[in-house]
Amino acid sequence: MAFESLSDKLQNVFKNLRAKGRLTEEDVKVALKEVKMALLEADVNFKVVKQFVKSVEERAIGQDVMSGLNPGQMVVKIVHEELISLMGSDTTEMKLAPGQQTTVIMMAGLQGAGKTTTTAKIAGKLKQKSKKPLLVACDIYRPAAIEQLHINGEKQGVDVFSMGTGHKPVDIAKAALEHASKNGHNVVILDTAGRLHIDEAMMAELQEIKACITVHQTLLVVDAMTGQDAVNVAKEFNEKVGVDGIVLSKMDGDTRGGAALSVKAVTGKPILFVGMGEKLSDLEQFYPDRMASRILGMGDVLTLIEKAAENIDIDEAKEKDMMSRMKKGKFDFEDYLESMKQMRNMGGLGSILGMLPGMGIKAADLENAIDEKQMKRTEAIVLSMTPAERKNPKLLNPSRKHRIAKGAGVDIAVVNRFIKQFEQSQKMMKQFSGMGKRGFGGFPGMGGRGGRKYF
Amino acid sequence: MGEEKKGFFARLKAGLAKTRNNIVHGIDQVFSGYSDIDNDFYEELEERLIMGDIGVNATSEIMERVRESVKTLQIKVPWQCKKLLINSIKEQMQVQETAYDFENKKSVIFVIGVNGVGKTTSVGKLAYNLKASGRKVLIAAADTYRAAANDQLREWANRAGVDMISSKEGTDPASVVFDAVSAAKARNVDVLICDTAGRLHNRKNLMEELKKMNRIIDREFPDAHRENLIVLDGTTGQNALVQAKEFGSVTDLTGIILTKLDGTAKGGIAVAIQSELKVPVKYIGVGEGIEDLQKFDSNAFVNALFEVQDGEFEED
Known part of the structure; x- marks a missing residue:
């Protein structure tokens, strides 16, 4: 739907222009206006869009237009490349502590982002890599959060550590580390409660955990459907708690997922995984190029541009x-x-x-x-x-x-x-x-x- | 203005405090930053609305209305546009008087939405509200997928002091609905609230399952007043519109519960949905406490959103 409208628009804008040598300022401006709207409709944060469009504009003016493309498509091609480079050109693997050392991962995010589910999914991934993860139930607030983690842990065949709702999360985390070292767990994943980034007391709780134990990876779980507010959330979590990597959840929906770009732009931290479904196996690596196409919402056109660029396979x-x-x-x-x-x-x-x-x-x-x-x-x-x-x-x-x-x-x-x-x-x-x-x-x-x- | 009303406004305002700082601060800057109503002014205003998740389409519509009014009323100063803009959105967001009729009827409230938007929590709060106003409430726990969903809802039911019909994880949710409807009739319950599992709107078979539950309620309880509420996360962007459309194609949506408005999210998507789908917001969630579900008041919502001082723009 979005794809059609954007390419239609581009088509209309450029229908009177023949293919020509270079992108003029006018071409670029006109095309970027449509691109801007597309990004906004994909929920990329407005400020991020503005900055991004500006940098593309500078790069694009004066560029040669490839044969087979019209100026609008040429701009889209540049936009796409820039999007990819902005999101990190390669997939990033999560860093684990070296050697036999126990890696501690802390999950953080807003309510309903999908932390508990993601926690279990990551544990499953690590188990496949012959690690021995321990899930720790630090969400003492949401009713039945602990049960949920236990059930998910059982499904994944991973141990779960909990102390009920009567202890402070930081104490649970400390006790869990001891438990882990006794039982030979080499990865400890702390599932924390969902919290608002503006809730000082709750944010302090995460800071306290980080102050008391060594956390190697703090992962921020972000709902891919988040709107303009994604930047505020990411910024606050990054500034107050410190974020090492991002997990984008609920990508199996039909959202264009502009939040990914916003979050990446604000934190500069890599997106490690994307959640692709409710099943505990549905966690995938993040591919910047796929995400860029999705956000731009012109998958088919982009494929074509690529193919045109490679120049059709003719002898x-x-x-x-x-x-x-x-x-x-x-x-x-x-x-x-x-x-x-x-x-x-x-x-x-x-x-x-x-x-x-x-x-x-x-x-x-x-x-x-x-x-x-x-x-x-x-x-x-x-x-x-x-x-x-x-x-x-x-x-x-x-x-x-x-x-x-x-x-x-x-x-x-x-x-x-x-x-x-x-x-x-x-x-x-x-x-x-x-x-x-x-x-x-x-x-x-x-x-x-x-x-x-x-x- | 009564005590309760004041409390509500204060709460909403507190909940939206951060929201104001973002969107509104910017909006005021726009109004005071321009001396003439020109294209730059309009463009920047437009940008601010988009930043509030109001969306490109709804924003264009709103801007259209503003431009028209500026012309017909011959407004010259940007500042006067603020009132125009705010009143225009208020009017659009107005909830009809009949919106809460279900409270006084034998009704079935069907609560649906994608994962993690706060359905179960909203069901708990809704049950509490209705119980507090003297209705006999029953909850159906038709989320048989998510691990421990039952336990979570049971906790809310206990807090609200209402009964709950549930079944084991993995059973057909439609059977839970069937049992709950029978129980509701047998126990002469006023309002039956059905919690459902979160499902992404692009999952065809899960949407079919919703249809099935919907059919069962229609068939087994035909004389009940139907209220189908979609729960939307206030932090969600333009995808919420797609969600509302898709869920709306399965059941006739009668309203929206907009949750998580206690963060910095603007909830502007509600304006977009109202504008495109004409589904009204009926409740907003502004906190985690059981009393933190409020009836939607467009006046208060828009005022809080745009930081309008009490009485600054009294309706004429």
Whole structure:
């Protein structure tokens, strides 16, 4: 939904512009305005957006526009790259204490962020790495929080340490460390109560734990759906308690997850894990590039940009040959098949048409207009031809056409129409020959498939 | 103004204290920082609203209204826009008089939402409120998924002093609802509150399960007044809108419980939802105490949100 609106908008903004050499200030400004809205709709904090957009603007103006992209898409490409670099270019592993030393991990976050569930999930991960974790129930406030941790611990096959609700969390933590060293646990995970970042007393509780025992990793659990307030939460926790890493929970929803960017921007700390579901195994590594695409909300377009950047996988010589024959209006059905294949590799015709510079076709229109079935059918027709026929369309006499129609499972009229259109586009190519600049997939017309009306 | 009313306003204001400092401080700056009503002024105002989680769409709508009023009323000074803006949002957020009718009827309150928004806590608080106003309340613990959800709800039921129908972890939640409805009828209960498991709105089978529970209530208790409340986390951003839409496609939402407004979150998303889906906020959660669930008062909410002094903008 968001994807369509953003790419539609970009498309509309740039529909009158032909592909050109460099990004002008005007191009960048116009495109970034839409990008800004997209980021805001993804809940990236406003201040973060503003700063981010400014830095992209500086980088983008004057950049060369890659062939195959329009200025708007070029800006999006830059935005995407910047987003990734902002979120940390690589996945980060959680640091454990070296050697036989016991690692102490403290979980922190707002109520309902998913701390208790995440605690158990991390324990499961560590267990897989042949660690022996101990879960510690330091949430003495929420009714039944301790039971929840016990049940989750049992499901994961991990020990849980609790002392009821009658002790201070810091005392529970201390006792847990002793328990751990006696029983050979090498990772201790403290599940603390959810708390508001502005609740001084509760924040002091975390500070106290950190002051009394050595905490190696303080993980802030942040609900991926958090809105503009994510920065305040992250900032306060980081300033008051100190945060070493971030876990983004509830990423299995359909939120765009702009909070990830906000939190990362404010704390500068790595995002270690993302929670992807209710099952205790649903905890994954964080991939900055995936997150960047999700926040920008243009996954498909981004894939296409990438592919355009890699430049479609065509043999240079082969392409040259094809181009020259095209100019002379001599391309044949083999070429047709080839370019169809390329199109498919790039993710379907619909998305490519939307990408074509200056085309100005709305994604929604395209979906209606382009009949992938129809394309399959024309492909079947070509495939039903013999190699000789494909090379030399002139061979096609009525009897051959009948055979082809049978082979493709279509009416003879369909075959006739297709061949006629193909011949027409051949003629058209000839007329174009003077201006045959390097096109997108080699076949600017693609006219043969009966789809001219869509252009 | 009675004691209770004052207490409520003070509490809400305290709860929203930090909120004010953020959004409102900025808003006041905008109003005083410009001498003319020009595009820059509008743009900055717009930005501030977006920062309050009000969302791009709802913000544009609000700005549209403000611009129109500025034109028709021929307002020249930015400061006067503040009143316009605030009144416009207040009006939009107004809760209808019939919103709380269920309190005096035989009703079933179906409480739904995604994970971790505070459903169970809200059910406990709601039960307490209704019990305190003399209603006979029964709670159905239809969250049979989350570990120890039953224990948590039982604790709330005890605090509120109401009965609870529950079943073992892992049983079909629809059967709990069925049992609870039968019990509610047999015990002549006034209000049955169903707590449900948190579920992400994009989980199809879990949403189907909600439909099933919904059907059972409809079938077994057709003459009960239905109240379907979605619980939304006040710190949630634009995804709350999607949540409301999706849950709304499964049950007819009659209201919102907006929780966790005691932090720095602005709860502005409520404005966006009201604007796009016309589902009113009926309760807000401003703390962890059992009495910290308040009926929504648009006047107080918007006043607190924008730090309007008492009487600064008395309605004419």
